[in-house]
Amino acid sequence: MLVANTYSGHRVLFSHHHLFLDLMATTNNIPDLEFEPDVLSSEVLRHRPVYEGMTFPPAVRIEALKELKTFQIRPDDIFIVTFPKSGTHWVSEIVSLLLADGDLERVNRRTTLAHLEFALIDDVGKDGARYCYMYKMLQNADSPRVITSHLPYRFLPEQLDEKKPKIIYVARNPKDVFTSWFHFRKRDPRFGNLPWDEYFNGAISGKYVYGSWFDHVLEYWNKREKGNVLFVKYEDIKMNARETVVSVAKHLNLTPSDDVIDRVVHSSSLDEMKKMYQRLKTDNQGPFNNHYGNAYGSNSFVRKGKVGDWKNHFSVAENEEFDRVFQEKMKDSGLTFAFE
Ligand code: PPS
Numbered sequence: 001m002l003v004a005n006t007y008s009g010h011r012v013l014f015s016h017h018h019l020f021l022d023l024m025a026t027t028n029n030i031p032d033l034e035f036e037p038d039v040l041s042s043e044v045l046r047h048r049p050v051y052e053g054m055t056f057p058p059a060v061r062i063e064a065l066k067e068l069k070t071f072q073i074r075p076d077d078i079f080i081v082t083f084p085k086s087g088t089h090w091v092s093e094i095v096s097l098l099l100a101d102g103d104l105e106r107v108n109r110r111t112t113l114a115h116l117e118f119a120l121i122d123d124v125g126k127d128g129a130r131y132c133y134m135y136k137m138l139q140n141a142d143s144p145r146v147i148t149s150h151l152p153y154r155f156l157p158e159q160l161d162e163k164k165p166k167i168i169y170v171a172r173n174p175k176d177v178f179t180s181w182f183h184f185r186k187r188d189p190r191f192g193n194l195p196w197d198e199y200f201n202g203a204i205s206g207k208y209v210y211g212s213w214f215d216h217v218l219e220y221w222n223k224r225e226k227g228n229v230l231f232v233k234y235e236d237i238k239m240n241a242r243e244t245v246v247s248v249a250k251h252l253n254l255t256p257s258d259d260v261i262d263r264v265v266h267s268s269s270l271d272e273m274k275k276m277y278q279r280l281k282t283d284n285q286g287p288f289n290n291h292y293g294n295a296y297g298s299n300s301f302v303r304k305g306k307v308g309d310w311k312n313h314f315s316v317a318e319n320e321e322f323d324r325v326f327q328e329k330m331k332d333s334g335l336t337f338a339f340e
Helices: 042-046 062-068 088-099 134-139 174-186 196-204 213-221 234-239 241-251 258-267 270-283 287-294 316-330
Strands: 011-014 019-022 078-082 119-122 131-133 146-149 166-171 229-233
Touching (some): 078 088, 088 166, 088 234, 088 241, 088 258, 119 134, 131 134, 166 213, 166 241, 174 196, 174 213, 196 316, 213 229, 229 234, 229 241
Parallel strands (some): 078 146, 078 166
Antiparallel strands (some): 011 019, 011 119, 119 131
């Protein structure tokens, strides 16, 4: 087995997000990195795999999706599941801060840097890139593991039903999800410069990775009555972060003091998270911290953080079309969102 700190000097990258991770700094406390002996060609790395009717980012390999079904769940695992751009990093930070009693210095972001289904890939785009699966690293991680994923439920490990770990599903109004994603994609040259209107048509028809926003969100919405699933809305955190922090803590059977709650609310605000990612980059902390700093610049996962940014992109006609589709797909679900 090859351990992380034998890779000093290598550059490792998440191909989906095109994230460069320097493995130069100390790599203490990081689960073992076990790179596969075979290599990936640049062709594979451009390819978006399709599995059981769904398209995935290049860093998600079909064999991993198959193996994931038997991933061993621990009852104290905490899953954060989202459709992309819905607040994954925000809620990961809230959960991680709660686990660290609100102490920023003690926060463990090791397992939240990527999604369960992703592979770390070195030298993306070059023939001979090697890969190592996130879920294999998670197998060795300390408990409690905070595990993030964009997977629809049917792709998640089978043991979820039996072990019933806590799941937090984060949903965001889809107009802002697509707007956020549009900006994120713009930073990745492999997507080309897709103009907004073309992007909009693909997004509304569920053409991109992880499929239809509507299907994704409704699947988890319909599981919300199950005791282990907490359904959280991005806009609710924006409106009243404290209330969300309290309900997340309750869901995780944590009993933080008022002081801890205050610190969690403070440190998970947009401005504080921006500072935190910038600091991680400046401090050149281990690879898992550098993920944040090096991915598309220091503010990769903290951009505007607003409700209603879609208004800067949607035309009147697009908005009407979107509202029609939204009404149709969501009718009878009882699920509503704040759009501004
Ligand atoms: S990813 O790539 O799917 O994991 O992205 P994800 O983390 O789910 O979503 C990124 C968006 O979440 C916003 N964000 C926040 N908003 C408010 N407060 C805080 N603290 C916060 N942290 C992240 C981030 O800015 C992205 O949204 P946009 O609209 O692009 O700003």
